[in-house]
Amino acid sequence: MADVALRNISKRFGATEAVRELSLTINDGEFLVLLGPSGAGKTTTLRLITGLEKPDAGSVMIDGRDVTQDPPGSRDIAFVFQQYSLYPHLSVYDNLAFPLRSPARRVPEPIIRKRVEQTADLLHIASKLNNRATRLSGGEMQRVAIGRALVRDPSIYLMDEPLSSLDAKLRAELRLELKRIQLELGSTILYVTHDQVEAMTMASRIGVIRDGRLLQLGTPREIYESPADSYVASRLGTPQINFLSAGLLSDVPVPPGTETVGIRTEHLRLAARNGGGMIGRIHRVEHLGEQNHVHLDYKGKMLVTLADPHQPLHAGQEVELHLQNPLCFDRAGQRLPAMAH
Structure with a gap:
């Protein structure tokens, strides 16, 4: 794992300023959640870290190295998307093994088998390894999608609202699972969501973002009890403040x-x-x-x-x-x- 730092990152799409002078450090082994509504700049921030977008200003540092101009493949990042993005014609085993069979990595098959089996055990899907991806429930498909990231052991995991398409019961179950896995592996995770419950229950720290600006960064308790402004106060709490x-x-x-x-x-x-x-x-x-x-x-x-x-x-x-x-x-x-x- 590694720490990741954004230094005064800005990104504009035409007249829209998606990210504005955003500075943020995700510490090694931390579960940091960016919380904000649709259009706040959360996904753009993830894409800037991966290299799928280039910043107009500012820099991206991974483990102390400036990677702002590096291509996505060289940044050692795993991305979990909102949609499952599985290969429907492949088994669960082959979906999990796919990132390790990339020509860029060339991991030997015995090591692939060991990593896939360990990851499947961690996600409680070991009994599904021979199933086609199309024969899984929504929760199982999302576990496989998360597993494809976990099997790689990258510098940082980026997760873009991976639980939002699941029903409430499954979301609650997978929130606990993700936090358990993160603690067991000591993983560094940057997770974005609009869901305050996900932020409060999983985060080591929460960053509240609005209109591309990071408004406040702190532990869930700090954000809840000492909000910097009325907007931050309105993002946490049920019923709403x-x-x-x-x-x-x-x-x-x-x-x-x-x-x-x-x-x-x-x-x-x-x-x-x-x-x-x-x-x-x-x-x-x-x-x-x-x-x-x-x-x-x-x-x-x-x-x-x-x-x-x-x-x-x-x-x-x-x-x-x-x-x-x-x-x-x-x-x-x-x-x-x-x-x-």
Whole structure:
């Protein structure tokens, strides 16, 4: 494995600036996730690292070596795509062996067999090695696609939303598998996704990207608890963070310059009316087993929070709202430091 560094990378397609002066280091053995919506520049960043695109400015370093002008084949990178990209006429074994039979590598067949069998064991598909790729489930096909990258042992694995086409149960299963494999092998992985759950559960660090710019880089806990701005705050958390104008919260102490207050579920507690200043009216309650999603109206703004399923709440009920350490943002959306107690 190796570390990979991007230094002030920029890439434009016509009038569209896909990546803007992006600097990022993926450390040896790290699982780094780029999180952002479609069009944020995630895939373009991967293509710049592989050499499938050339940057307009900046450089790509792999293990301390400048590879910006090197062709893709010489960069020792494995790419896992969103689509499975398997050879349908080949068996699982031959699909896994294919990268090792490339003329550029010429790995002896006994070593190929050993690597394929080890990779199949790691991915729990050893019993499928003789199956045609067309006789696999979606989850098995994606395991084979991941296995074709793993069998090579490259400097870094680049993964472009490889789980997004799977159903929810399979996605959850393969998230755990990928993280387990990464820890077992000590692999360096750069993984891109729009899914906050994938980012939170798998990443050593998360980079939040928007319009080609890296907005914040940190551990999942840092990104969640100390977002740099309101956009980063909105990318993590279920239910999504609530935003209220500071003018609606006259009884809540906020730092000078606060325009918007961000309220996550843990910042908001609901209680029976008892003379408190903040009163909301429950719009509806969604019962989800271990927790309830409560939708409520506060001064014409809809808020969503979590509540204990045993707390007696119902539509039309008025409740007191108690805020605890919410996030505060200025007019530009930048996070303001919390007030000292």
